[in-house]
Amino acid sequence: xxxxxxKQVGKTLPLPESDLVDFLSKFKTIHLKKGEYFIxxxxxxxxxxxxxxxxxxxxxxxxxxxxxxxFSLENEFITDxxxxxxxxxxxxxxxxxxxxxxxVLSFEILKSEYSNNSNYEKIGRIMAExxxxxxxxxxxxxxxxxxxxxxxxxxSKRPDLLQRIPQxxxxxxxxxKPETLSRIRKKIASK
Amino acid sequence: xxxxxxKQVGKTLPLPESDLVDFLSKFKTIHLKKGEYFIxxxxxxxxxxxxxxxxxxxxxxxxxxxxxxxFSLENEFITDxxxxxxxxxxxxxxxxxxxxxxxVLSFEILKSEYSNNSNYEKIGRIMAExxxxxxxxxxxxxxxxxxxxxxxxxxSKRPDLLQRIPQxxxxxxxxxKPETLSRIRKKIASK
DNA sequence: GAGACTCCTTGACATAGATCAAGAAACTAT
DNA sequence: ATAGTTTCTTGATCTATGTCAAGGAGTCTC
Numbered sequence: 001x002x003x004x005x006x007k008q009v010g011k012t013l014p015l016p017e018s019d020l021v022d023f024l025s026k027f028k029t030i031h032l033k034k035g036e037y038f039i040x041x042x043x044x045x046x047x048x049x050x051x052x053x054x055x056x057x058x059x060x061x062x063x064x065x066x067x068x069x070x071f072s073l074e075n076e077f078i079t080d081x082x083x084x085x086x087x088x089x090x091x092x093x094x095x096x097x098x099x100x101x102x103x104v105l106s107f108e109i110l111k112s113e114y115s116n117n118s119n120y121e122k123i124g125r126i127m128a129e130x131x132x133x134x135x136x137x138x139x140x141x142x143x144x145x146x147x148x149x150x151x152x153x154x155x156s157k158r159p160d161l162l163q164r165i166p167q168x169x170x171x172x173x174x175x176x177k178p179e180t181l182s183r184i185r186k187k188i189a190s191k
Numbered sequence: 192x193x194x195x196x197x198k199q200v201g202k203t204l205p206l207p208e209s210d211l212v213d214f215l216s217k218f219k220t221i222h223l224k225k226g227e228y229f230i231x232x233x234x235x236x237x238x239x240x241x242x243x244x245x246x247x248x249x250x251x252x253x254x255x256x257x258x259x260x261x262f263s264l265e266n267e268f269i270t271d272x273x274x275x276x277x278x279x280x281x282x283x284x285x286x287x288x289x290x291x292x293x294x295v296l297s298f299e300i301l302k303s304e305y306s307n308n309s310n311y312e313k314i315g316r317i318m319a320e321x322x323x324x325x326x327x328x329x330x331x332x333x334x335x336x337x338x339x340x341x342x343x344x345x346x347s348k349r350p351d352l353l354q355r356i357p358q359x360x361x362x363x364x365x366x367x368k369p370e371t372l373s374r375i376r377k378k379i380a381s382k
Numbered sequence: 383g384a385g386a387c388t389c390c391t392t393g394a395c396a397t398a399g400a401t402c403a404a405g406a407a408a409c410t411a412t
Numbered sequence: 413a414t415a416g417t418t419t420c421t422t423g424a425t426c427t428a429t430g431t432c433a434a435g436g437a438g439t440c441t442c
Binding site: 357369374 | 388389390391392
């Protein structure tokens with residue numbers, strides 16, 4: 001259990017196991033119900049989350065409408081890192097799709113514990129690299145692919161999401177309307 | 192000259208001045224003519240560039256058509272960092288819009304010089320953070336803004352680009368066709 | 383200064399995806 | 413199971429942007 005969790009987190013954050021255990025020991029556990037928020041727009045929330053069990057999504061508001069930029073499942077970190085880096089209020093909302101058990105750590109603690117330790121730079125580097133890769137792929141897909149290709153890529157890269165997440169949220173993540181995703185699926189099925 | 196340059200680079204890479212001078216001393220200078228490439232698709236190019244004088248753009252190929260993701264001007268770093276991080280061939284092309292003087296450093300040297308030095312983690316962290324912020328903003332704009340808003344934001348945030356870069360390249364950067372940008376400009380002018 | 387480029391504009395039409403409206407299907411709770 | 417809610421599908425339009433085609437404006441070369 002704990003060891004499997006640590007192993008999974010180690011894939012994202014490749015530190016020596018003892019450092020990783022030490023790092024994780026600084027987190028505290030919270031529980032959020034389905035529909036509750038971890039972060040809301042406008043908040044100055046300087047906490048890093050790490051999902052133990054459950055599932056969340058991040059969205060921006062576009063004239064009152066949700067536009068989802070990410071889903072996060074078990075063993076994944078979740079935060080508004082942009083807001084943290086730029087020291088500005090959160091621009092996004094992070095909401096639970098399922099009841100979720102979350103480890104949280106304030107960035108202040110992270111900083112103070114690690115500031116005289118090269119692991120701080122390393123953790124920061126790895127976090128930022130992972131986020132860069134995610135957002136790079138996202139932007140590239142929006143630049144180069146049409147809606148159908150984005151959906152096909154999602155199916156092949158994250159099939160787990162389709163089992164757990166309602167289709168209208170998937171649509172938002174793909175940056176199309178639910179009607180459009182429904183039509184794309186129909187078209188693909190007929191091939 | 193050199194001090195002003197170092198000062199500008201220091202804004203991107205806030206290291207103590209002596210570290211920064213040391214870091215920059217490892218680069219070598221190259222000169223590229225307008226139209227020449229620093230990186231081409233498929234290459235395993237593991238070099239970091241830093242523009243001293245000139246102007247370049249990065250683009251992806253979409254069925255033979257250029258889709259520009261970034262312009263880089265003086266004092267800015269340029270590389271295919273995604274390709275470096277994932278250790279895969281370059282997916283993008285980096286081409287000079289003007290004759291360009293470039294400082295270059297292989298990532299191998301960077302690694303070997305710094306691997307026993309927390310500055311390596313720090314440089315990596317700052318690079319990745321900057322790229323994360325850029326790509327985050329780019330993806331967010333593609334998700335949330337229409338073409339006209341993207342153009343208006345560009346005007347206000349990077350007016351220098353409009354002076355130096357032909358409009359059809361700006362259009363590609365905004366992810367629209369030149370005809371569309373022309374119409375957007377006409378519409379804005381008539382307001 | 384006449385071609386010959388390259389870039390920008392404009393018009394007419396095409397298309398991907400959005401919007402609106404109505405039902406059908408799938409959950410949820412009693 | 414039944415009613416009530418939420419999600420998904422489908423059809424009929426609409427809109428932003430793309431495509432194609434032509435012409436104009438600017439620049440370079442001889």
